[in-house]
Amino acid sequence: MQDINLEAMEQMSQFNEELARAGWLEKEREVLLVRLLLCFFAEDTGAFTGTSLFSYLDTTKYGPKRLSRRLDLLFRALAGNEIEMRISPEADLKAAEIDTEDVEVDPETMEDVQEAARFPEISRAVFYEEMPDRSLDMFFWLMFAQCQPISWGKLSPALFGAMFQEIMDQQERREWGTYYTSEENILRLVEPLFLEELRNERLACRGKRKKLLAFQEKLAGLHFMDPACGCGNFLILIYRELRRLELDVLRELYSSGQRVLDISWYCRVSVSQFIGMEREPFQAQIARIGLWLTERQMNLEASEVFGIAGTAGDWVKPVRIRQCNALTTDWGEVVSRDKLSYIVGNPPFLGARLMSVSQKMDMKSVFMGFRAAGNMDYVTAWYRKAAEFMSGTEIRAAFVSTNSICQGEQAALLWKQMKYDFNMSIDFAWRTFVWNNEAKNQAKVHCIIVGFSDDSAFRRGDQLKTCWLYSEKGRIMVPHINAYLSAAPDVFVESRRKAISPVPAMVFGSMANDNGFLILTREERKELVTSFPLTRKWIRPYLGSHEFINGDERYCLWLLGADPDEYSAVPFIAQRIAGVAAFRRLSGRDATRKLAETPELFGEIRQPSQGSYILVPRVSSMKRPYIPMGFVSSEWIASDAVLIIPGADKTIFAVLTSSMHMIWVKYIAGRLKSDFRYSASVVYNNFPFPELTETDKEELAKKAEKILDIRKRFEGVALSSLYDPSSMPEELLEAHRELDEQVEEIYGCRGWSEEEKIAELFRRYGEMVKEEGKKLR
Numbered sequence: 001m002q003d004i005n006l007e008a009m010e011q012m013s014q015f016n017e018e019l020a021r022a023g024w025l026e027k028e029r030e031v032l033l034v035r036l037l038l039c040f041f042a043e044d045t046g047a048f049t050g051t052s053l054f055s056y057l058d059t060t061k062y063g064p065k066r067l068s069r070r071l072d073l074l075f076r077a078l079a080g081n082e083i084e085m086r087i088s089p090e091a092d093l094k095a096a097e098i099d100t101e102d103v104e105v106d107p108e109t110m111e112d113v114q115e116a117a118r119f120p121e122i123s124r125a126v127f128y129e130e131m132p133d134r135s136l137d138m139f140f141w142l143m144f145a146q147c148q149p150i151s152w153g154k155l156s157p158a159l160f161g162a163m164f165q166e167i168m169d170q171q172e173r174r175e176w177g178t179y180y181t182s183e184e185n186i187l188r189l190v191e192p193l194f195l196e197e198l199r200n201e202r203l204a205c206r207g208k209r210k211k212l213l214a215f216q217e218k219l220a221g222l223h224f225m226d227p228a229c230g231c232g233n234f235l236i237l238i239y240r241e242l243r244r245l246e247l248d249v250l251r252e253l254y255s256s257g258q259r260v261l262d263i264s265w266y267c268r269v270s271v272s273q274f275i276g277m278e279r280e281p282f283q284a285q286i287a288r289i290g291l292w293l294t295e296r297q298m299n300l301e302a303s304e305v306f307g308i309a310g311t312a313g314d315w316v317k318p319v320r321i322r323q324c325n326a327l328t329t330d331w332g333e334v335v336s337r338d339k340l341s342y343i344v345g346n347p348p349f350l351g352a353r354l355m356s357v358s359q360k361m362d363m364k365s366v367f368m369g370f371r372a373a374g375n376m377d378y379v380t381a382w383y384r385k386a387a388e389f390m391s392g393t394e395i396r397a398a399f400v401s402t403n404s405i406c407q408g409e410q411a412a413l414l415w416k417q418m419k420y421d422f423n424m425s426i427d428f429a430w431r432t433f434v435w436n437n438e439a440k441n442q443a444k445v446h447c448i449i450v451g452f453s454d455d456s457a458f459r460r461g462d463q464l465k466t467c468w469l470y471s472e473k474g475r476i477m478v479p480h481i482n483a484y485l486s487a488a489p490d491v492f493v494e495s496r497r498k499a500i501s502p503v504p505a506m507v508f509g510s511m512a513n514d515n516g517f518l519i520l521t522r523e524e525r526k527e528l529v530t531s532f533p534l535t536r537k538w539i540r541p542y543l544g545s546h547e548f549i550n551g552d553e554r555y556c557l558w559l560l561g562a563d564p565d566e567y568s569a570v571p572f573i574a575q576r577i578a579g580v581a582a583f584r585r586l587s588g589r590d591a592t593r594k595l596a597e598t599p600e601l602f603g604e605i606r607q608p609s610q611g612s613y614i615l616v617p618r619v620s621s622m623k624r625p626y627i628p629m630g631f632v633s634s635e636w637i638a639s640d641a642v643l644i645i646p647g648a649d650k651t652i653f654a655v656l657t658s659s660m661h662m663i664w665v666k667y668i669a670g671r672l673k674s675d676f677r678y679s680a681s682v683v684y685n686n687f688p689f690p691e692l693t694e695t696d697k698e699e700l701a702k703k704a705e706k707i708l709d710i711r712k713r714f715e716g717v718a719l720s721s722l723y724d725p726s727s728m729p730e731e732l733l734e735a736h737r738e739l740d741e742q743v744e745e746i747y748g749c750r751g752w753s754e755e756e757k758i759a760e761l762f763r764r765y766g767e768m769v770k771e772e773g774k775k776l777r
Contacts, residue, residue: 004154011147012037018140028132030282035075035127036144037152038289042122044153045296051118059138059145066108068135073116079127126289153300157236157293158183185400185435186237189449192428192468193398194222194342195241202245209253216249220268223340227326227382228347229276232287236294238344242269243298250302267302271295271319275335277326284323291319327362327381331389343390343397347382349445372413377404380414383452387422391454396427398451403432406448406485408670409682412492415483418452419490425455426481428468446674448485476755484667488759491766493668495681500768501689504648506616506680509543509638512556513595513603517579520555532570538562544641545617549628551718556637559600560607567600608634608646614653616643616684619675625728626736627665627676628719629657631708643680654700655689657707657736658743663758688764690746700746703739710735 012033019029043053056074057067187195198219205211219242226234246269254266271291278284322334355363355378366381367373373380379401386397405414406429418424430449455465467481478487499505512518519542520528529536542556557576559567567573581599584592595603612631618641620627631653638644645652655661664687670677678684692700710732714722721727744750749760 004151005156005159007150008037008152008155009159011143011150014143015140018143022134022137022140024132024134027282031129032131034286034289035078036147037155038122038126038293039074039078040147040150040152041155041293041296044151045300047122047296048119051115054145054148056115056119057141057144059141064138064141065135066112067141069109070112070116071136072131073112074119075127075131077116077119078122080121080124123289123292126285153297155293156183157290157297158186158233158240183233183237185447185449186234188430188433188470189344189398189400189451190234190238190241192470193344193396193451195238198242198245202248205249206252212249212253216246216253216268219246219249220270220273222342223273223275223335224342224344225275225277225331225335225340226345227277227331227343227386228345229278229284229287229321230280230346231283232276232290232321234344234346235274235276235287236290239269239271239274239291240294240298242273243267243294243301247298247302267299274320275340276321277324277329277334278321279323279325281323284321287321288319291321325362327366327385331385337389337393337395340393340395343386343395344399345382346400347379349377349379349402370417376410376413377402380405380410383414383450384417384422387418387424387452390424391422393454396451396453398428398449400447400449403446403448404671406450406483408668408677408679409495410670411483411668412494416492423455424452425465426467426483426485427451427453427465428470429481429485430470431485433472446671450485478755482762484758484762486667486758486762487755488762489766491762491769493682493686493765495679496685497681499685499687499689500765500772501687503652503689504645506643506645506684507606508604508640508680509615509642509644510602510607511604511640513584513592514580514599515583517576517583518557518602520557522553522555525555528570528572532572534566535570535573538567538573540635540637542637542639543615543632544639545619546641548615548630548632548642549617549620549718549720551716551720556602557600558602558637560602560605562600564600604640606644607637608644610634611647613638614645614648614656616645616656616678618642618678619672620678622666622671622674622676623725624723625725625733626657626659626662626723627678628723629653630711630719643678643684650701650704651692651697654704654739655743656684657704657739659736659740660743660747660749660757660761661687663754664761667758686765688761688768690743692746696746699742700739703735703742707732707735707739 015033015036016029019032020026024032039053042048053074057070059067062070201215201218205215222242224235224238226232229235246267250266271294274291276284276287278287320335322329324334359378360374363373363376363378363381366385367376379399382399383401383405386399389395390397404410428449428451430447432446432448435445435447449470467478467487469476469478469481469485469487476487480487480489482488482490483492520539525539529539538557538559539555540558542554544554546552547554557567557573559573568577577599581596584596584599584603587593592603612633614629615632615638616629617627632638632644665676665678665683668686669683670679690696710729711719711722714729714732722729722732741750744752744757747757747760749757752760
């Protein structure tokens with residue numbers, strides 16, 4: 001962030017703190033700070049011709065009370081005062097739309113009104129509303145005076161929203177999933193969507209006057225809509241870039257240096273080409289102002305080529321920011337499909353389980369009876385709404401989103417509709433990157449960018465569109481991008497109850513449903529066994545993902561098949577069982593209340609009675625090269641925080657702990673924050689296990705045994721350390737590499753890139769689904 005932007009933000013923050021201390025309400029502070037910033041910008045860019053903001057509000061000449069009154073008069077003038085001072089103070093006051101009954105007409109007031117009347121109209125919408133009747137103290141005005149040296153005219157309008165993010169109500173921002181997009185991230189979206197193409201077209205026009213004029217006409221005919229515009233960052237930056245492209249064209253067309261009085265004679269790109277929808281009135285207002293600031297700045301840039309810039313007229317042009325709920329608004333009422341070129345934006349990030357009642361109603365209105373909408377993120381409503389609006393047109397769209405919409409169950413739920421209901425296909429995509437923005441308290445979110453359009457509008461015969469996949473490593477051109485942002489054919493990995501491959505079933509561990517009464521800490525177990533040694537036989541080690549990966553100890557009371565007369569004689573156990581019964585009886589679910597009849601048992605028991613099982617953590621860090629899995633004795637009780645495969649052999653373990661399976665996890669698994677969220681129904685049950693010969697099974701078993709033996713030699717070291725990329729023992733890493741090569745050999749893709757491997761897995765999965773369909777016919 002440039003120093004001027006940081007300096008301006010810090011000054012606004014100080015104003016906010018002072019106003020809060022003086023008792024100003026949050027909304028009142030927001031309105032005043034926006035007005036002040038707009039005044040500073042107008043002053044610094046020469047909009048106040050013939051007068052001066054800081055002279056008018058001179059802290060060395062006037063006291064706090066008079067300064068407050070002069071500020072109020074200034075705001076009234078900027079709301080549309082075009083008076084000429086004539087006969088009397090009373091006439092002047094009436095011309096300035098000031099109630100003479102409320103203002104004492106004296107020489108001081110006359111002077112204040114006369115000086116206020118010299119200021120031009122800026123915006124009635126911004127300045128018309130009356131401010132609270134509170135005098136600002138001298139400390140505020142001293143801070144005001146300190147603002148004069150700051151170069152407000154150089155403030156980036158794209159940071160306007162980020163500046164006011166610092167004073168927004170934090171809880172409100174969380175409720176609506178509002179996050180501000182940085183300029184870097186906006187460019188990640190707009191460059192592949194249209195800007196790179198326009199820049200290349202501009203270069204192709206060089207030296208060709210007719211083509212230059214046609215290109216300028218094209219720029220003036222493009223229309224952009226952001227249906228969740230917030231403070232307008234996307235529209236502001238796009239407007240700026242189009243104006244700069246146009247200015248570059250104009251420099252070449254009119255290189256003679258001819259100077260004009262009105263730059264509008266030559267500049268065709270207008271703020272009217274930019275349409276926004278925003279449900280919050282304050283943010284909608286900031287978006288309008290940000291576009292005004294941008295137009296003012298771009299006119300100043302143009303003035304260097306053609307002459308003087310426009311003055312007050314820059315501020316009063318209509319800006320098409322509509323304050324409304326985009327999900328319940330007919331977009332056709334906001335802009336005609338025939339006129340729109342691009343849809344862009346950063347819709348709210350909210351998970352399916354975090355939405356308010358009104359947001360859930362929004363989802364229902366958009367998805368119209370689609371039951372699975374309850375499992376989809378809020379942002380998916382914008383995708384579907386855009387797809388419906390775009391279908392059958394050449395409009396192209398791109399949104400910044402959380403990566404969850406292209407992972408796990410949601411990928412199929414959303415993109416199957418997008419493809420088959422609206423014929424949408426993905427044109428380009430930015431794979432997962434860490435969010436950053438210009439605000440101090442940056443939102444740490446893992447995002448993607450997805451650009452999409454009607455496939456038929458851009459297909460030429462049988463030739464596929466050219467698609468681009470972007471990542472932090474660069475970009476690659478691919479023939480197609482599927483719902484999982486892979487260069488592979490369209491497949492939709494949907495939740496299924498049984499595995500598509502002939503492998504043992506994966507199930508949840510046992511669910512206690514006990515409010516913690518059947519679970520023991522290490523200290524509780526020790527105390528209980530010391531006091532009642534016979535309880536040792538009823539206490540089992542208890543494993544969830546955390547305990548298995550980090551080596552922590554927890555225990556549980558496992559009373560399946562135990563004699564009630566024995567364990568009921570132990571007061572501690574009797575009390576715990578009574579706690580379970582009370583908890584279950586209070587449940588709102590009939591099934592849980594029924595479980596109160598057997599409070600000594602886990603609510604759902606899936607624990608194998610003998611042998612061993614493969615334990616798979618449901619949540620694991622994506623930083624690890626492999627999800628730590630392992631064989632566990634049936635004496636260890638698996639909680640429902642893990643998945644288990646009873647009766648599985650070492651060949652299943654070998655395939656699951658291979659890099660081929662990890663690639664599948666990377667593309668298919670959901671996320672909990674940035675961690676992998678493994679599931680049986682989506683990940684395991686859909687994984688295309690390879691067909692294995694007896695020789696394959698023997699080799700895989702040997703390599704799996706080697707990994708397990710090495711892990712035994714590090715007994716006492718947590719798996720979290722063994723599988724930490726920075727501390728993974730070399731011999732363990734080498735054993736995994738040997739296993740990876742063997743599995744890749746079996747799949748026939750040894751030495752392939754990750755892109756090629758996931759494409760092969762999707763191909764195999766697609767074939768298995770087809771074969772499954774044939775059998776069902």
